[in-house]
Each structure stands twice: as C-alpha cells, then as structure tokens.
Amino acid sequence: MNRIAIISDIHGNIPAHDAVMKDITHRDIHKIFCLGDMVGKGPHSEIAVDRVKEQCDVVIKGNWDDSITMKHEHETMLWHQKRLGEQRLDYLKSLPYSIDFWMSGKLVRLFHASAESVYKRVQPWDSMEERLAMFNNTESTGFPDKEPDMVGYGDIHNAYIQNYRGKTLFNVGSVGNPLDLKQASYAIIEGEFDSKEQGSVSIQIVRIPYDIELSIKQAVDENMPELEAYIKELRTGKYRGLKD
Numbered sequence: 080m081n082r083i084a085i086i087s088d089i090h091g092n093i094p095a096h097d098a099v100m101k102d103i104t105h106r107d108i109h110k111i112f113c114l115g116d117m118v119g120k121g122p123h124s125e126i127a128v129d130r131v132k133e134q135c136d137v138v139i140k141g142n143w144d145d146s147i148t149m150k151h152e153h154e155t156m157l158w159h160q161k162r163l164g165e166q167r168l169d170y171l172k173s174l175p176y177s178i179d180f181w182m183s184g185k186l187v188r189l190f191h192a193s194a195e196s197v198y199k200r201v202q203p204w205d206s207m208e209e210r211l212a213m214f215n216n217t218e219s220t221g222f223p224d225k226e227p228d229m230v231g232y233g234d235i236h237n238a239y240i241q242n243y244r245g246k247t248l249f250n251v252g253s254v255g256n257p258l259d260l261k262q263a264s265y266a267i268i269e270g271e272f273d274s275k276e277q278g279s280v281s282i283q284i285v286r287i288p289y290d291i292e293l294s295i296k297q298a299v300d301e302n303m304p305e306l307e308a309y310i311k312e313l314r315t316g317k318y319r320g321l322k323d
C-alpha cells in the first residue's frame with residue numbers, strides 16, 4: 080500500500096505548515112502533493128513557497144498563486160507580491176492545473192478549486208449538478224480517455240468526503256487558514272499507487288492543532304495588511320465574510 084499526503088492552502092502560515100509536515104513525518108507517507116494557495120492571506124508567502132517547492136512531489140496552482148502573478152494596485156496584493164520576488168512569481172506561473180493518477184483501479188484527479196477554473200468555488204452544499212461537474216474533463220484538466228472516479232481539491236478551506244453516483248468527491252481542507260474548525264487540515268489517500276487493478280482505497284482527513292498565537296505574532300511582527308480579519312479567522316475558524 081502507498082500513502083499520499085495531500086496538503087493545500089497554506090497561505091503563508093508557517094507554524095501551521097510545520098505542524099502538518101511534522102505529522103506527515105510521523106506516518107509512513109510515500110509522496111506529498113500540494114494543491115496550491117501557498118501564498119497570500121498570511122505573513123510568509125515566500126517561506127511557504129520555498130518549503131512546498133522543496134518538500135512536495137507535485138504542486139498545483141491555486142487562485143492566489145495565479146492572481147498574485149498579475150499586475151496589481153491594491154495595497155494587500157502588492158505587499159504579498161513584494162515578499163515573493165520575481166523568481167518565485169515565475170515558479171508560481173509555471174505550476175500545472177491538475178494531476179491525474181491511478182490508485183487501486185480508480186482514476187484520481189486533484190486540482191485546486193474546480194474542473195472549470197481556479198476561481199470557481201464549489202461547496203459541499205452546492206447543487207448536485209455543480210458537484211458532479213467536478214468530474215468533467217475540460218480544457219483546464221485535459222481530456223484523458225475517461226472521467227475521474229475520485230476528485231480531491233482545496234480552495235474552500237472546508238474538509239469533507241462525499242460519495243454519489245459511483246463517484247467520490249473530497250476536500251482536503253486548509254493547512255494555514257482552516258474555516259471549518261481551528262486546526263490545520265490535510266488528507267491522506269491510501270492504495271496501490273499507479274495500479275489499474277481494483278483494490279481497497281481509503282481517504283483520511285487529519286486535523287492537527289498548531290500554535291495559533293505564534294502565527295498571529297508572526298503576522299503582527301510583519302505588520303501585515305488586513306491583520307484584524309486574519310487574526311479573527313485563525314482564532315475562530317470562521318470566514319471573515321460571515322456574520323456572527
């Protein structure tokens with residue numbers, strides 16, 4: 080059996096990332112895949128990119144990784160952009176949209192947000208039609224011979240697993256900015272990697288406590304823009320846009 084750890088949405092939160100990586104080293108993990116959004120929101124985009132690049136076997140592009148490479152005038156985007164520098168921005172531009180692989184007879188696809196675009200957001204409570212569209216082959220994912228049996232993604236910072244119509248849809252949650260509960264999140268998928276032969280496959284969602292106050296201190300020390308909203312999200316695990 081092989082185990083692949085799938086991490087996503089680190090968003091410059093290094094204490095959370097370190098806690099997840101420590102957990103990964105305590106398990107028998109064979110590969111680490113990252114589904115993007117290393118940057119933005121938190122104080123250390125540049126460290127997050129460097130660590131992920133070094134530690135992960137596959138890195139996929141997120142919406143922040145895409146938008147940060149564009150021209151900006153907004154203060155927040157400029158602040159994060161400046162920390163990254165040209166080389167890291169070029170690296171972010173080069174990232175692939177998705178990855179397909181076989182796991183014990185199932186075709187698994189991983190991307191950041193949806194089959195359509197890194198900017199299209201799909202929640203577990205969205206319509207069946209929206210959720211089934213996650214399994215479509217599109218211009219973005221490419222057109223292999225079949226559609227995937229399992230799709231895993233990040234983006235919503237809200238971990239879950241659902242089965243319907245013979246398909247499995249799962250979200251790995253967020254390492255650095257969880258918005259479902261206040262612990263870092265990642266997933267492990269276990270099976271025979273690269274095998275088309277039917278066999279058991281499992282998905283596990285792991286939650287890890289980390290030093291939230293240290294993450295907040297790092298953001299304060301860097302005098303990060305939109306600090307208050309960020310602190311509230313880390314302390315409550317609730318999205319800044321929601322009313323209490």
Ligand SMILES: [Mn+2]
Nearest residue numbers: 088116234235
């Ligand atoms: Mn994100």
